[in-house]
Amino acid sequence: MSAPIHIQPGETFTLNVGPQHPATHGVLRVKLEMDGEYIVHSETVLGYIHRMHELMGENRTYPQVLPNLSRMDYLGALGYTHGHVLAIERAAGIEVPERAEYIRAITVELNRIASHLFWFGAFVMDLGGFTPLMYAIEDREYILDILERVTGSRLTYCYYRFGGLYNDIDDEFVPATKALIPRMRESLKKYDALVTGNIILQKRLKDIGPLSKELCRKYGATGPVARGSGIDFDVRKNEPYSVYPEFDFDVPVYHECDSFARYKVRMDEMEQSLRIIEQGLEKLPDGPIMPEKKPKLIKPPAGDYYQAVETARGSFGIRIVSDGGKNAYRFKLRSPTYSNMHLFDEACEGMLIMDALALMGSLDLVIPEIDR
Amino acid sequence: MIKDTVKKALQELFPVPEPVVEETPPAETAEGEKTDAKKKPKKEEPRVNGVLERDYNACGYHLDVQLDPSELLAAVLILDKAEFFIESITGVDWIKENQLEVVYDFSRYDFDLCRVVIRTRTPRTEPKVPTISKIFSGANWHERETHDFFGIKFEGHPHLIPLLLPEDADFHPLLKDFKP
Known part of the structure; x- marks a missing residue:
């Protein structure tokens, strides 16, 4: 038996959250220096699931890297593969048929909803409510079934190709997606009634974990985290790519800067994604899904290319430095949660630990995507 | 337009207002690509x-700045004042020129889209760049990650220990002469 520990007033102790802890949603470790229930200092320790995708990107040819991108973020994989193919298409100057771009946009938005649904369930579970997760998973399963039918996988999609898609959608995709839209709208109403108005949730989130505009800018936070802090920034609007300029949708922005604002941003984003899917299905043109003329071997001319896309978690950037060969000379992945997580250390100082965990949940972390 | 004001401010960093070198944008068509590849043997002058x-x-960005490490902080301060946010830091190993390059990406939150890339080069034998984390x-x-992968020392960094690699890692896997 070890001797009992007596802590003097004002004395701090170290608390390890993770690397195996349900609140960190993966293998993330946060070293907290605690004064009672209050956090004095926090240090995030990364690298538990670091797989060096950037080196793999240099060692493999461009098409061989395609599956790597979906292993980064297992919840919103399509957004990342979309960024990758767009970057290579920009570098190598490959034209994409319109139908392929529309299907890409529809599937990315479906994936965004699935990702937000899972976040919603897990986040409420962090705060102590288990039931909403079950509802969220049920809806998410429906979306995964639709995506499985066209992409062939349920989680780590590798559906896009340079210039287009792996295969065309089938007859059942459009009706199934059309049926999803009213179903999701009903569900969103249900979540609103079940969770958003819940007094416990509101007390746990309102005015908790404030992230100021300036803090977001200094750390380069993007996505729902920035939009919850009153920053009207969405790569789909600010730096339009693909066919997003064709769609009429809004970017939800909340100015409260607290965890509840980030919660509301994501809940509203699901409705906006539904709007995009609705319009995409309406406008979906006929035609080929791959360009007629495409280089057999992808060899972008020497240079330095950057492409940003809006994933479920924020602005994902990919930089390709090419020396004209069939492998990338440098393959850099800028992951949004990396920057979003970074501000946690500064933001959580002086907070109660239970509030800090609510803040961490509201950042929507996916650890393989931070560590890459 | 923010692009013009920032460009003007950044240009003041360079003592002699040299004529801006017009570079031909990378060829987009498949045809241009072929001719480009054939002409390759011509050695490129260092920028x-x-x-x-x-x-x-x-290429996905608007302004491309190359400067010496000593001028880095001044350039970053200009971008900070103009309310840019930091997107990422990339290291690149140019082993043939015996240099390491650090690339800083900056972007903006508003609709006046302007992506700025700042590049700086440092000798491969003793890579040193001032930190911009202040x-x-x-x-x-981002700097800790670049230090992990390339061994670039960011002078003045408060906590330059491995971030993604194991805490006792003494190798730099993204260097082109790295052997596992």
Whole structure:
């Protein structure tokens, strides 16, 4: 038996959250220096699931890297593969048929909803409510079934190709997606009634974990985290790519800067994604899904290319430095949660630990995507 | 337009207002690609320091700045004042030129889209670049990551220990001469 520990007033102790802890949603470790229930200092320790995708990107040819991108973020994989193919298409100057771009946009938005649904369930579970997760998973399963039918996988999609898609959608995709839209709208109403108005949730989130505009800018936070802090920034609007300029949708922005604002941003984003899917299905043109003329071997001319896309978690950037060969000379992945997580250390100082965990949940972390 | 004001401010960093070198944007068509590849043997001159305006559609950013490490902080301060946010920091190993390059990406939150890329080069034998984490706190992790992968020392960094690699790692896996 070890001797009992007596802590003097004002004395701090170290608390390890993770690397195996349900609140960190993966293998993330946060070293907290605690004064009672209050956090004095926090240090995030990364690298538990670091797989060096950037080196793999240099060692493999461009098409061989395609599956790597979906292993980064297992919840919103399509957004990342979309960024990758767009970057290579920009570098190598490959034209994409319109139908392929529309299907890409529809599937990315479906994936965004699935990702937000899972976040919603897990986040409420962090705060102590288990039931909403079950509802969220049920809806998410429906979306995964639709995506499985066209992409062939349920989680780590590798559906896009340079210039287009792996295969065309089938007859059942459009009706199934059309049926999803009213179903999701009903569900969103249900979540609103079940969770958003819940007094416990509101007390746990309102005015908790404030992230100021300036803090977001200094750390380069993007996505729902920035939009919850009153920053009207969405790569789909600010730096339009693909066919997003064709769609009429809004970017939800909340100015409260607290965890509840980030919660509301994501809940509203699901409705906006539904709007995009609705319009995409309406406008979906006929035609080929791959360009007629495409280089057999992808060899972008020497240079330095950057492409940003809006994933479920924020602005994902990919930089390709090419020396004209069939492998990338440098393959850099800028992951949004990396920057979003970074501000946690500064933001959580002086907070109660239970509030800090609510803040961490509201950042929507996916650890393989931070560590890459 | 923010692009013009920032460009003007950045150009003041370079003592002699040198004529802006117009670079032909990378060929977009498949045809251009072929001719480009054939002409390759011609050795490229190393780029002089200065501000270049790039074709956004071809490469994805607007301003491309190359400078010496000593001028880095001044350039970053200009961007900080103009309310840019830091996107990422990339290291590149140019082993043939015996140099390491650090690339800083900056972007904006508003609709006046302007992506700025700052490049700086440092000798491969003793890579040293001043830290910008005192201006942009978010650079802290990016610099630690670049230190992990390339061994570039960011002078003045408060906590330059491995971030993604094991805590006792003494190798730099993204160097081109790295052998596992």
